[in-house]
Amino acid sequence: MNSAQRWRARWQAFRRPISEEKTRVLQERWASLPPELRTDNQIAGRHLTHCGFTLGASYCSFHCTHCYLPKNANSVPIPSLAQVKEQIDANRRLQGPGGGLQITGGDVADAYWRAGRPNELVEIFVMRFRSARFQCS
Numbered sequence: 743m744n745s746a747q748r749w750r751a752r753w754q755a756f757r758r759p760i761s762e763e764k765t766r767v768l769q770e771r772w773a774s775l776p777p778e779l780r781t782d783n784q785i786a787g788r789h790l791t792h793c794g795f796t797l798g799a800s801y802c803s804f805h806c807t808h809c810y811l812p813k814n815a816n817s818v819p820i821p822s823l824a825q826v827k828e829q830i831d832a833n834r835r836l837q838g839p840g841g842g843l844q845i846t847g848g849d850v851a852d853a854y855w856r857a858g859r860p861n862e863l864v865e866i867f868v869m870r871f872r873s874a875r876f877q878c879s
């Protein structure tokens with residue numbers, strides 16, 4: 743994207759901060775809610791789609807006493823790159839552009855480093871970054 747295209751995209755985002763795709767996703771979320779949750783104060787599914795997180799990696803070396811990871815955390819195999827990509831793609835489909843996604847499951851840097859797969863984690867972050875970008879036309 744050159745400088746003129748970037749400025750056009752910024753201007754477009756300023757004029758129409760919610761893209762057509764995001765509008766469609768929000769309408770789908772709203773329509774999927776049970777009637778009792780479609781209240782005036784309902785925000786998720788109406789003004790935002792909130793934040794997702796990946797499942798799979800479950801590893802950390804710190805062993806904090808209050809840790810949320812399960813007892814078998816450090817022995818659970820890390821999912822393949824294709825499986826994580828599937829999760830990232832699903833999050834993008836469900837949230838539209840600009841949705842949040844946490845790459846999580848304990849200390850993922852620690853997990854991928856110890857598994858000898860640090861480059862895979864870099865690929866995951868690049869995929870995640872690309873999937874979250876707003877598409878301005």
Ligand code: SF4
Pocket residue numbers: 801802803804805806808809810811847848849
């Ligand atoms: S995942 Fe978080 S809470 Fe659990 S051991 Fe690691 S740093 Fe501590």
